[in-house]
Amino acid sequence: MRISVIGTGYVGLVTGVSLAEIGHHITCIDIDEAKVAMMASGISPIYEPELEHLMEKNIQSGHLSFTTELHFSSADVIYIAVGTPQLPDGTSDLQYIEQASQVIARSLTKDTIVVTKSTVPVGTNHWIKTLIEEAAPEEIKVTIVSNPEFLREGSAVYDTFNGDRIVIGTENNQGREILDDINASFGLPIYHTDLKSAEMIKYASNAFLATKISFINEISAICEKVGANVEDVALGMGKDNRIGDKFLNAGIGYGGSCFPKDTNALVQIAGNNEHDFKLLKSVIEVNNSQRMKLVERAREAVGDLSGKRISLLGLSFKPNTDDMREAASIPIAQELVNQGADVVGYDPIAIPNARSFLPEEVQFKETIEETLRGADVALIITEWEVIKSIDLITYTTLMTSPIVIDGRNCYSLDEVRRHPIHYISIGRPEVQNRFVGNSLNTR
Numbered sequence: 509m510r511i512s513v514i515g516t517g518y519v520g521l522v523t524g525v526s527l528a529e530i531g532h533h534i535t536c537i538d539i540d541e542a543k544v545a546m547m548a549s550g551i552s553p554i555y556e557p558e559l560e561h562l563m564e565k566n567i568q569s570g571h572l573s574f575t576t577e578l579h580f581s582s583a584d585v586i587y588i589a590v591g592t593p594q595l596p597d598g599t600s601d602l603q604y605i606e607q608a609s610q611v612i613a614r615s616l617t618k619d620t621i622v623v624t625k626s627t628v629p630v631g632t633n634h635w636i637k638t639l640i641e642e643a644a645p646e647e648i649k650v651t652i653v654s655n656p657e658f659l660r661e662g663s664a665v666y667d668t669f670n671g672d673r674i675v676i677g678t679e680n681n682q683g684r685e686i687l688d689d690i691n692a693s694f695g696l697p698i699y700h701t702d703l704k705s706a707e708m709i710k711y712a713s714n715a716f717l718a719t720k721i722s723f724i725n726e727i728s729a730i731c732e733k734v735g736a737n738v739e740d741v742a743l744g745m746g747k748d749n750r751i752g753d754k755f756l757n758a759g760i761g762y763g764g765s766c767f768p769k770d771t772n773a774l775v776q777i778a779g780n781n782e783h784d785f786k787l788l789k790s791v792i793e794v795n796n797s798q799r800m801k802l803v804e805r806a807r808e809a810v811g812d813l814s815g816k817r818i819s820l821l822g823l824s825f826k827p828n829t830d831d832m833r834e835a836a837s838i839p840i841a842q843e844l845v846n847q848g849a850d851v852v853g854y855d856p857i858a859i860p861n862a863r864s865f866l867p868e869e870v871q872f873k874e875t876i877e878e879t880l881r882g883a884d885v886a887l888i889i890t891e892w893e894v895i896k897s898i899d900l901i902t903y904t905t906l907m908t909s910p911i912v913i914d915g916r917n918c919y920s921l922d923e924v925r926r927h928p929i930h931y932i933s934i935g936r937p938e939v940q941n942r943f944v945g946n947s948l949n950t951r
C-alpha cells in the first residue's frame with residue numbers, strides 16, 4: 509500500500525520505517541527541512557536502537573523516502589503523527605494537527621483514509637474529519653481512523669514489532685478492513701473499537717501506568733519510614749497476576765514527552781466534562797514532589813549545598829534515548845544551581861540535547877570518571893547500563909566523599925554493604941559504611 513506519514517518524530521519516523529519494513533511504500537513528510545535532508549541520507553535525527561539500520565535498508569530497497577512536499581495525491585492512506593504538546597493550562601495544543609488536516613484537505617484528489625497516530629483528546633478524530641471534508645473538494649470522502657501508538661522511547665522499534673496490541677478505532681468497515689490489511693504483517697493482536705473509545709484507551713493506558721509509578725513511589729516513602737525495602741515489596745506484590753510486576757520500579761518519578769503531558773490532558777478532558785479526576789491529580793502531585801527527593805537527600809547528607817560539587821549521572825528521561833523532554837534532570841539541576849552547587853552532568857547520548865534544557869551553569873563531561881572526580885555527592889538520575897555497571901570502587905576512589913544518592917535503585921544493598929560508601933536509594937534502607945582501622949563499619 510502507498511502510505512504518507514506526516515510528522516517524523518519518535519512516532520512518525522518509527523511508524524514509517526516499520527511500515528516500510530513490512531512491505532509498504534512509505535513517504536515520510538516533515539516541515540523541518542534540515543531533519544528531512546538528514547533522514548533522506550539515511551541518518552536518524554533521534555537515538556533509537558535499530559532505527560537507523562532499518563531506515564538505510566528500506567531507503568535502499570525503495571520502500572522509504574522523505575520529503576518536505578505536502579502532496580498526497582498518490583497516497584492510499586495518510587497517517588498523522590505530528591506532536592500534540594501541552595499548553596500552559598495542561599490542555600493539548602492541536603495546532604499541528606489542524607495544520608496537517610488543512611494541508612491534507614488542500615491536496616486531496618480522491619477519497620482517502622486518514623489515520624491519527626498522534627495522541628489526541630477524545631472527539632479530535634471527528635473534528636479532523638470535519639476540518640478536512642469542509643476544506644476538500646465537495647465530492648471527496650474521508651474515512652478517519654484512530655490508531656493510537658503505544659511504543660516506548662528507547663525500544664520503539666522492538667515495541668512496534670512486539671507490541672501487546674494494535675488499537676484501531678473506526679467509524680466504518682472500510683477503515684477497519686484497510687487498517688487490518690496494513691497491519692497484518694506485524695502479526696500482533698488487533699483490538700477494534702469506535703473512534704472515541706480508541707482515543708480514550710490511549711489516555712487511560714498512560715494514566716494507569718503513571719498511577720502505578722506514583723503508587724509505588726508513595727509506598728517507597730512509607731518503606732523508608734518503617735524500614736521496609738520497596739524492591740522486595742514490589743516483587744512480592746507483582747507475584748499476584750492481577751497486579752503484575754511491571755511498572756513498579758520506585759524512583760524519581762516519571763518524565764518524558766508523554767506521561768506528564770497525557771496525565772495533565774486527561775485531567776483537563778475530565779474537567780471539561782464536569783468530572784473532577786481527583787485520583788489522577790494526586791498521581792501528578794506525587795510525581796512532581798518525587799523529583800525533588802534527591803536534592804532533599806543531598807541536603808540531609810551534606811548540609812548547605814552551596815559550593816558543593818554535585819555529579820549528575822544520566823540526564824535523559826530514561827535510558828536508551830536522547831530525549832530530554834520533561835527529564836527529572838531538568839528540575840533537579842535547576843534546584844541544585846539555585847542552591848549554589850557546582851553541577852557536573854554526564855550522559856552517554858543525551859548531552860547535545862541536554863545543553864539546551866539544563867541551566868547554563870551546568871558543566872558537561874564526556875566520561876563518568878571526569879564527572880565523579882572531586883565530587884561531594886553523586887546523584888544517579890538515569891539507569892543507563894553504563895551507569896548501572898559503574899564499579900562501586902570508582903566512587904570511593906574518585907569522589908571527595910563517596911556519597912551516592914541513587915534515584916533508580918541501581919545497586920543491590922548486599923553489594924553496597926561491601927564498600928566504604930554512604931549510599932542512599934529510594935524506599936530502601938540507607939547504608940553508611942566507613943573504614944575503621946582495617947575493617948568496614950556499617951551503619
Ligand SMILES: NC(=O)C1=CN([C@@H]2O[C@H](COP(=O)(O)OP(=O)(O)OC[C@H]3O[C@@H](n4cnc5c(N)ncnc54)[C@H](O)[C@@H]3O)[C@@H](O)[C@H]2O)C=CC1
Pocket residue numbers: 514515516517518519520537538539540543589590591592593604607608625626627628657658659660661765766
Ligand atoms: N514520543 C513517544 O514515545 C510517543 C508519542 N506519542 C504521541 O505521538 C505524537 C507525536 O509525538 P513525537 O513523535 O514524540 O513528536 P515529535 O515532536 O518528536 O515530532 C513531531 C514531528 O512533527 C513535525 N510536524 C509538526 N507539524 C507538522 C506539519 N504540519 N507537517 C509536517 N510535519 C509536522 C515536527 O517537525 C516534528 O518532526 C504526539 O501526539 C505524542 O503524544 C504516542 C506514543 C509514544
Ligand SMILES: O=C(O)[C@H]1O[C@H](OP(=O)(O)OP(=O)(O)OC[C@H]2O[C@@H](n3ccc(=O)[nH]c3=O)[C@H](O)[C@@H]2O)[C@H](O)[C@@H](O)[C@@H]1O
Pocket residue numbers: 627657658659660661662714717721754755756757758759760761762763764765766767825826
Ligand atoms: O505515550 C507515550 O509516549 C508512551 O509513554 C510511555 O513510554 P515512554 O515515555 O517512552 O517511557 P516509559 O518506559 O513508559 O517510561 C516513562 C517514565 O516512567 C519512568 N518509570 C517507568 C517505569 C517504572 O516502573 N518506574 C518509572 O519511574 C521512567 O523512568 C520514565 O521516566 C509508555 O510506556 C508507552 O506505552 C507510550 O506509548
